[in-house]
Amino acid sequence: MPRLQHTASTQPSESTRQYLTPYQAVAVTGLSLSTVWRYIRSGKLPVYQPGGPRCRVMIPREALQGIVASVETACRTAPARKRSGPRARWKK
Numbered sequence: 735m736p737r738l739q740h741t742a743s744t745q746p747s748e749s750t751r752q753y754l755t756p757y758q759a760v761a762v763t764g765l766s767l768s769t770v771w772r773y774i775r776s777g778k779l780p781v782y783q784p785g786g787p788r789c790r791v792m793i794p795r796e797a798l799q800g801i802v803a804s805v806e807t808a809c810r811t812a813p814a815r816k817r818s819g820p821r822a823r824w825k826k
Contacts, residue, residue: 753782753792763802773801 754762756770763770773779774791779801782792 752795754795754798756791756793759793759798763798765801765805 751758756767756774759765759770760767765773770779770793774781774793779793780797782794783789784792
């Protein structure tokens, strides 16, 4: 019986995938890997683990779009923070 060969055309493209790995999420969103994992642990990003606990983590694409939109909005609307601490001597 002939073996099936997987080619690039049989694999779903990056834009049509419903779920992404954390590494793919980093490439799509521009967030750091540690930020993606922090969002997963805090519950900001829902995950799907097809093999159960301790298996690979898959993130829904729709959830990433919501996170990116909220991060962009927060960056645009956040006021400049005043630095705390003593004033430099040369500025007095």
